[in-house]
Amino acid sequence: MLDGVPQYLASGLVVGGIYALIGLGFVIVFSVTRIVNFAQGEFVMLGALLMVTWQARGLGTPAAFVLTVLVVAAVGAVLERVAVRPLRRASGLSVLILTIGAAIALRGAGLVVWGTDPFAVAAFSPGPPLRIAGAVVVRQGLWVLGVAAVVFALLWWFFTRTYAGTAVRACAVNPRAARLMGIRVDRVFLLAFALSGALGAVAGAVVAPITYATYDMGLMLGLKGFVAAVLGGLVSPAGAIAGGFLLGVLESMAAGLLSSAYKDAVAFIVLIAVCLAQVTGRLPWRMVEEE
Amino acid sequence: MGSARRRALLLVVAAMIVAALPAAVPSRYVLSTLVFVALHALAALGLSLVMGFAGQVSLGQAAFFAIGAYVSGVLTASHGWNGWVALALATAAGAVTALAVGGPIFRLSGLLLAMATLGFGIIVYYVLVNWSDVTGGPSGLTGIPPLAIGGFRFDTDARVFRLAWGALLLVLWLTGNLVDSRVGRALRAVAASEAAAEAAGIHAARLKLGVFALAGAITALAGGLYAHYVAFINPSPFGFAYSVELVVMVVLGGVASLWGAVLGAAAVVALVEILRAALPALTASHGAAEYEIVVFGLILMVFMIFLPAGLSGGRRPA
Amino acid sequence: MHVTLALAILMLLWTAAPGLAQEPYRVGAIFSITGPGSSLGIPERDTALMLEADINRRGGVKGPDGALHPLKLVIYDDGSDETKAVLAAKKLIEEDKVVALVGTTLSGTSLAILDTVQRAEVPMVSCAAAAKIVEPAAERRWVFKTPQSDALIVGALVDHLKSRGLTRVGWLNVDYAFGQLGWLAFEQAAQRAGLTIVGNEKFGQKDVDITPQLTRVKGADPQAVVVWSIPPSASIATKNFADLGLRVPLFQSHGVGNKRYIELAGPAASGVTFPAGKLLVAEQLPDEDVQKSVLLAYARDFEARYGPRNTFGGHAWDAVQLVVGALGKAGADRAGVRAAIESTRNFVGITGVFDFSPTDHNGLDRRAVTMIRIVDGQWRLAR
Structure with missing residues (x-):
């Protein structure tokens, strides 16, 4: 039974990379706006399905990728401008329900535009799977891990090395002080949502060759990405990456070594345990700070 | 004390309407819709207590609905128990589960608690799916008998309508009294400021756990009634999506009022039914179901933008 | 106050919403047009609409009175949700006053509305597969179904496995x-x-990777692997299976009976064998097969309007035609339509040749299942 462990680990890392990429989108919005954006998974769905559409129109993967990211970033921006901004002073719950409404509407739009059938998306670099240390890894899996690394590096650079990034961080720490310092909070919110849209699109585009693209893929992927982000603290990009890998490997090991029927239950038991460990101070890393 | 009188009056009027309505509205479809409104409202009412008093969001409330439905359903359909005994046990099971789960996880708050409850809900779902010897697994459990008193069976829509709304009004009355009692004042103090309440000698954690248990019981009662009404249960209506739907109902109706849960449930159920009736007429084709969920989502957004405090409006009186 | 007013208007709109007051022969249909069942529900809906248009173009259904009655289908979406299905059924029965019901798409929703239709004494022809929808027939007086029961489908698969000497079998299901x-x-x-099952794994329909489960099954050294699911997870399992380099034959269920499965799984689908109805291989059937002409006509009509054929639309075709046939014999009378469906013999449909009886409300036998192999991206009759 233990023969499978290298394979479980490899599969878990690839799936974890998927969760991590999606989790990053939650982190960007939450760290700046304290909003849990339920529509994040739908950004992923849009990213995957737009890739299908552009590829069907004959665009190459790079062009389709750029176009997809731009369009979904715009969707994120529109969501902020039209719906989130009027609710700036409302309770967090109202905004949560608002994003649930947005998620439902986007999923419905996906159904109207693309129908129910799943679509295949061409792999970025086609070819037979690779054998690494006794495990089979598909090429697109390496793309997922590579893209996650690049996105992480870009975010780090943006947040620590650019003015706009610093402004975003300032808003995250203390919006009022940031405003007094002349930072336009409205713009920062807009930027955060646009970025999360772009990130969702990147995730959707790069995972679609593995998962296929369907209008209803957003709910489950969004949920797993959210769990990954929370495991890592919900305000830290590095945490989201770590949380994604933890969740992916857990699921894969549980399916391989324990019981495939209860693999999701196992993952969520660990989630609860991690939440409890945080409160009792037994967790070596910090999750969400208590409010 | 004026509020207690007003509430009593409101409930009496509501009870009279409930008693009279089936005669005035003979349509089983309308009555059945209202039965589901009452069941969802009961489930949401439980959650509304957690959100309003403990100030916490549970993303796993559907699990209690499922526990109520399965305890009552399995005991009657597979073991031939009396329906009322089964329903009482189902309600108790909701409370006991909430205490068992809440003991450890109510040390959490905010997002962490929401996460933990989400996890709990999903674990319960997988137990229902995989423990198929007892639950029937994903394909469900058939043959759940209706509730009955002697030879009088709650097997028509009109009868279940009175039963479900009777239960809802009774629970509204009881929880309303609770809100006005000493315990209720302590709860409000905790909701306003936990630290200040603790300083005043209120055991906040125990109170919040009590609310969670009560909520679990109420939601489980709704689940039990659902099982006896539909006569069939399977795990899929009790998943994460239903937990989210309950949160939507509570917030849409307004966290500030117990009636908010009723309004929210009514709004969600009615909206779906209105769209079903109106959209084919509007688009002049009957291939329009795909558009229903788009419109549903948009309307939900519009509601929140213009009525962020919910349909019942305002804040819970401090 | 304006909130109460708005609610009051909503309630009014809803209760007053017209049930589309119309002419004779009203048939209700409930399909999962949205939600997890939608890839089945949409072809069912499309097929039902196509039949309605075709029948009405010919003037309608000829009733027992000799007159032509237009067929009016009232179709609702249940969103793959049990509660919505119950309400849709009650609305169709009460408000739309339909004579009979077609649907639902999924077993769960069909079982959820069972009590409602039985009590209201309205005949229903389900497009969902679970045997317990119609068994025991004595207790399911008003309920029929068109898809083959699992025992039929699985029986064909097991016979096939045995005939090829594949007795150590690994199993995975959604x-x-x-x-x-x-x-x-x-x-x-x-x-x-007498087969030996050497592995029994589960996966979720939304799982993105089924490699761990397949790795476990591979470790048990099976002679064949069976995956019971529908796309996209069925396609993901197929791809993972090929990527892992398993060399044993792969079998799937009738859930992969659409072109999309082959498109998604690509070359990995090559050689996959599955039990299904004859629709997919209609062209390859011998000319003496009684279903052949019906199958070819349906495939041609459906593909001209909506795209590649699939067996799910065929279940709706059978259900609508059964009801229409019964309407022709009994007119707009619920009990009469029920009796007419129950006495339907030798009805040549898409799923098979139906012989209903008071003890059999599915009416199909092993002839309704055939083994199909995917070769070069095409369906081939397997022997």
Whole structure:
């Protein structure tokens, strides 16, 4: 039974990379706006399905990728401008329900535009799977891990090395002080949502060759990405990456070594345990700070 | 004390309407819709207590609905128990589960608690799916008998309508009294400021756990009634999506009022039914179901933008 | 106050919403047009609409009175949700006053509305597969179904496995009703046929990777692997299977009976064998097959309007035609339509040739199942 462990680990890392990429989108919005954006998974769905559409129109993967990211970033921006901004002073719950409404509407739009059938998306670099240390890894899996690394590096650079990034961080720490310092909070919110849209699109585009693209893929992927982000603290990009890998490997090991029927239950038991460990101070890393 | 009188009056009027309505509205479809409104409202009412008093969001409330439905359903359909005994046990099971789960996880708050409850809900779902010897697994459990008193069976829509709304009004009355009692004042103090309440000698954690248990019981009662009404249960209506739907109902109706849960449930159920009736007429084709969920989502957004405090409006009186 | 007013208007709109006051022969249909069942529900809806248009173009249904009655289908979406299905059924029965019901798409929703239709004494022809929708027939007086039961489908598969000498079998199924019912049927049939099941794994319909489960099954050294699911998870399993380099034959369920499965799985689908109805291989049937002409006509009509054929639309075709046939014999009379469906013999449909009786409300036998192999991206009759 233990023969499978290298394979479980490899599969878990690839799936974890998927969760991590999606989790990053939650982190960007939450760290700046304290909003849990339920529509994040739908950004992923849009990213995957737009890739299908552009590829069907004959665009190459790079062009389709750029176009997809731009369009979904715009969707994120529109969501902020039209719906989130009027609710700036409302309770967090109202905004949560608002994003649930947005998620439902986007999923419905996906159904109207693309129908129910799943679509295949061409792999970025086609070819037979690779054998690494006794495990089979598909090429697109390496793309997922590579893209996650690049996105992480870009975010780090943006947040620590650019003015706009610093402004975003300032808003995250203390919006009022940031405003007094002349930072336009409205713009920062807009930027955060646009970025999360772009990130969702990147995730959707790069995972679609593995998962296929369907209008209803957003709910489950969004949920797993959210769990990954929370495991890592919900305000830290590095945490989201770590949380994604933890969740992916857990699921894969549980399916391989324990019981495939209860693999999701196992993952969520660990989630609860991690939440409890945080409160009792037994967790070596910090999750969400208590409010 | 004026509020207690007003509430009593409101409930009496509501009870009279409930008693009279089936005669005035003979349509089983309308009555059945209202039965589901009452069941969802009961489930949401439980959650509304957690959100309003403990100030916490549970993303796993559907699990209690499922526990109520399965305890009552399995005991009657597979073991031939009396329906009322089964329903009482189902309600108790909701409370006991909430205490068992809440003991450890109510040390959490905010997002962490929401996460933990989400996890709990999903674990319960997988137990229902995989423990198929007892639950029937994903394909469900058939043959759940209706509730009955002697030879009088709650097997028509009109009868279940009175039963479900009777239960809802009774629970509204009881929880309303609770809100006005000493315990209720302590709860409000905790909701306003936990630290200040603790300083005043209120055991906040125990109170919040009590609310969670009560909520679990109420939601489980709704689940039990659902099982006896539909006569069939399977795990899929009790998943994460239903937990989210309950949160939507509570917030849409307004966290500030117990009636908010009723309004929210009514709004969600009615909206779906209105769209079903109106959209084919509007688009002049009957291939329009795909558009229903788009419109549903948009309307939900519009509601929140213009009525962020919910349909019942305002804040819970401090 | 304006809130109360708005609610009052909503309530008014809803209760007053017209049930589309119309002419004779009103038939209700409930399909899962949205939600997890939508890839089945949409072709069912499309097929039903196509039949309605075709029948009305010919003037309608000729009733027992000799007059032509237009067919009026009232179709609702249940969103793959049990509660919505119950309400849709009650609305169709009460407000739309339909004579009979077609649907639902999924086993869960069909079982949820069972009580409603039985009590209201309205005949229903389900497009969902679970055997317990119509069994025991004595207790399911008003309910019929058109898809083959799992025992039929699985029986064909087990016979095929045995005939090829594949007796050590690894099994994986999706963790909802379709997968569970397939497993229960397979466990029984395999035991009876003397097959050894060397692995039994589950996965979720939304899982993105099924490699761990397949790795486990691979470790048990099976002679064949069966995956019971529908796309996209069925396609993901197929791809993962090929990527892992398993060299044994792969079998799937009738859930992969659409072109999309082949497109998604690509070359990995090559050689996959599955039990299904004859629709997919209609052109390859011998000319003496009684279903051939019906199948070809339906495939041609459906593909001209909506795209590649699939067996799910065929279930709706059978259900609508059964009801229409019964309307022709009994007119707009619920009890009469029920009796007419129950006495339908030798009805040549898409799923098979139906012989209903008071003890059999599915009416199909093993002839309704054939083994199909995917070769070069095409369906081929397998022997």
